[in-house]
Amino acid sequence: MTTIKRLTVAAVVLVSGLTANARAQRTGAGLPRVPLRHGPLKIVVAYPAPGSTVEFGDSTFIFGSVGDGDATLTIAGQAVPVAPNGAWLAWVSLPHDSSLVVVLTARRGQDSTASLLRLTRAGWVRQSGAWVDRRSLVPVGDVRLPTGEPLPLTVRAAPGASIRMLLPGGEVLRFAADSIADAPPEGVRAFDRDERNLHRPTPGDRYVAVLRTDLNPVAGGWESAVPNGSVAVGPILEIAVGGDTTRIPWPLAVTRLSEPPTAIVLDDDPQRQGGTDRITIGRTFPTGTYTWFLPQGTRTHADMRLGDQVRLRLSHDVIAWVPAADVHRAAAPDDARHAIMGSPTLTAESDRVNLRIPLTRPAPLSVDATDRGVTITIFDAVSDANWTRYGANQRFVRSLTWKQEAADRVVVAVTFDRPLWGWRVRVDGTDLVFDFRPPPAVDPAHPLRRRRIVIDPGHPPGGACGPTGLCEPEANLNIAHIVRERLVAAGATVTMTRSGPHDVELWPRAALADSVDAELLISIHNNALPDGVNPFLNSGTSTFFNHPQALALARAVQVRLVANLGLRDLGVARGDLALTRPTWYPAILTEGLFMMVPEQEAALRTPAGQRRYAAGVVEGIAAFLRDVARSNQGRP
Numbered sequence: 017m018t019t020i021k022r023l024t025v026a027a028v029v030l031v032s033g034l035t036a037n038a039r040a041q042r043t044g045a046g047l048p049r050v051p052l053r054h055g056p057l058k059i060v061v062a063y064p065a066p067g068s069t070v071e072f073g074d075s076t077f078i079f080g081s082v083g084d085g086d087a088t089l090t091i092a093g094q095a096v097p098v099a100p101n102g103a104w105l106a107w108v109s110l111p112h113d114s115s116l117v118v119v120l121t122a123r124r125g126q127d128s129t130a131s132l133l134r135l136t137r138a139g140w141v142r143q144s145g146a147w148v149d150r151r152s153l154v155p156v157g158d159v160r161l162p163t164g165e166p167l168p169l170t171v172r173a174a175p176g177a178s179i180r181m182l183l184p185g186g187e188v189l190r191f192a193a194d195s196i197a198d199a200p201p202e203g204v205r206a207f208d209r210d211e212r213n214l215h216r217p218t219p220g221d222r223y224v225a226v227l228r229t230d231l232n233p234v235a236g237g238w239e240s241a242v243p244n245g246s247v248a249v250g251p252i253l254e255i256a257v258g259g260d261t262t263r264i265p266w267p268l269a270v271t272r273l274s275e276p277p278t279a280i281v282l283d284d285d286p287q288r289q290g291g292t293d294r295i296t297i298g299r300t301f302p303t304g305t306y307t308w309f310l311p312q313g314t315r316t317h318a319d320m321r322l323g324d325q326v327r328l329r330l331s332h333d334v335i336a337w338v339p340a341a342d343v344h345r346a347a348a349p350d351d352a353r354h355a356i357m358g359s360p361t362l363t364a365e366s367d368r369v370n371l372r373i374p375l376t377r378p379a380p381l382s383v384d385a386t387d388r389g390v391t392i393t394i395f396d397a398v399s400d401a402n403w404t405r406y407g408a409n410q411r412f413v414r415s416l417t418w419k420q421e422a423a424d425r426v427v428v429a430v431t432f433d434r435p436l437w438g439w440r441v442r443v444d445g446t447d448l449v450f451d452f453r454p455p456p457a458v459d460p461a462h463p464l465r466r467r468r469i470v471i472d473p474g475h476p477p478g479g480a481c482g483p484t485g486l487c488e489p490e491a492n493l494n495i496a497h498i499v500r501e502r503l504v505a506a507g508a509t510v511t512m513t514r515s516g517p518h519d520v521e522l523w524p525r526a527a528l529a530d531s532v533d534a535e536l537l538i539s540i541h542n543n544a545l546p547d548g549v550n551p552f553l554n555s556g557t558s559t560f561f562n563h564p565q566a567l568a569l570a571r572a573v574q575v576r577l578v579a580n581l582g583l584r585d586l587g588v589a590r591g592d593l594a595l596t597r598p599t600w601y602p603a604i605l606t607e608g609l610f611m612m613v614p615e616q617e618a619a620l621r622t623p624a625g626q627r628r629y630a631a632g633v634v635e636g637i638a639a640f641l642r643d644v645a646r647s648n649q650g651r652p
């Protein structure tokens with residue numbers, strides 16, 4: 017653990033002021049100066065909210081304003097720089113306690129004021145004896161699993177305790193110390209550039225056990241309504257340490273299923289009310305990352321339930337976890353046959369190629385696309401494809417092949433003669449229908465002319481706010497308006513996902529881009545960090561993409577944003593975000609500045625700062641399109 021070094025770094029920034037280099041990285045070479053502001057001395061904490069729970073190691077950030085640029089501020093005894101407009105951002109070390117009271121004192125001349133900020137530190141429990149964290153019990157609720165399948169159980173309790181579960185049938189299950197649960201907070205793992213912060217002390221308060229008790233299996237599936245009998249309800253957890261014993265009920269109902277996996281249909285809108293994206297998202301484990309994107313109507317099998325998640329068995333060796341609400345028992349009885357894939361057909365359309373893959377029923381699929389090829393895996397399927405029709409006047413698809421990769425899995429491989437610009441898939445009847453599109457014909461002299469570009473001003477709802485109360489929805493929209501004006505002036509057709517302050521949810525933004533057949537999507541945001549990550553060391557400019565065909569656009573925009581803003585270059589990153597997830601066009605999301613850094617928030621309040629950001633976006637798009645034009649030369 018590097019507590020000492022880390023605190024030293026914070027102290028250098030906070031106490032001895034900023035080096036020229038550090039200041040440049042906060043203010044940005046291209047950003048306007050922070051204006052001087054005078055007003056009544058008043059401490060306002062913009063973040064974290066009083067009484068909130070924050071998760072961090074030794075230190076975390078606090079920001080707000082004192083109302084006057086000439087004031088001084090101390091927080092928990094540490095001097096904090098105040099920007100000319102009265103805003104401040106502090107990185108403070110706080111004691112290892114669950115309940116915190118942070119003292120803030122502001123002074124200006126003879127005038128002074130103090131404020132107390134009360135916080136709760138997540139994950140810290142000052143307790144003695146046989147304590148147990150009731151919120152740490154995993155899993156809880158309704159669990160249904162196939163006979164023979166082990167069920168891991170985890171809990172957080174007093175270090176050095178002896179822990180056992182007393183099952184209703186009289187059996188006893190002993191827990192062991194868990195050696196792999198001491199991970200740093202996900203925010204630190206994802207955003208902290210200091211690798212030393214990945215190493216954390218072992219608290220020794222995590223325990224694990226595996227429930228293998230074979231209850232009598234009962235009739236019934238993964239759906240709700242716990243059947244009577246053969247159900248482990250209300251096991252008791254017993255924690256003993258140093259002569260102290262605590263017993264608590266574990267709210268868990270475990271059912272062993274007698275049924276084989278049941279045939280199901282995925283449908284996120286069973287009432288046909290509209291307003292959904294018609295995609296069910298699957299995860300590798302119940303709280304894992306998004307991995308599967310299964311179109312409405314997909315047929316497959318379910319064999320386990322864990323709380324509100326259901327496990328799908330896509331093929332004999334591939335699973336996905338999806339929300340129970342999206343899973344419906346199939347009307348037709350399961351006849352245990354695999355879907356049969358017929359002969360695929362390519363058809364050229366004016367600016368795209370269509371691929372129809374006939375199936376006897378809508379089987380689950382996954383798609384892996386690079387800019388040169390697409391690999392389509394169809395699960396629970398066998399191929400009977402005798403013919404592959406390439407279509408008249410169709411040159412974009414260079415090759416289309418398939419193979420039976422496993423007993424119940426077909427892989428279709430498509431390669432292209434130019435970089436793939438976008439793809440999409442839908443279920444049509446029982447068939448899978450893909451669209452693939454090549455790069456548009458870009459005019460090298462006027463790369464933006466006639467390009468259809470969607471600009472998405474990020475938020476509301478939500479969005480990060482700065483020390484003086486400027487929030488992302490307003491800042492992002494101001495930048496987006498300038499981007500739109502400049503793109504239109506250069507000949508582009510621009511659609512905005514919002515042009516006012518009203519809320520627009522995420523998926524309708526992507527749906528709008530689809531509806532105008534966008535060629536590019538740029539989502540404009542300003543950044544924030546998770547609690548416990550040092551903004552002085554980890555703020556800067558970054559650009560996110562998700563699919564390989566968007567990487568070149570992300571790189572081009574990132575280069576021009578960094579050149580215009582002059583902040584630390586955090587690079588491009590793959591991010592599974594709602595607005596980078598579309599596949600039909602290159603889609604990126606820019607995080608130009610950090611709302612919480614006083615100099616950057618102040619810049620976002622000024623037209624000069626907004627123009628800098630907008631210039632980076634527009635120049636980046638133009639540079640990317642010029643590259644497309646060059647690589648496209650000689651093409652029809």
Ligand SMILES: [Zn+2]
Pocket residue numbers: 474475479480488541542543
């Ligand atoms: Zn945002």
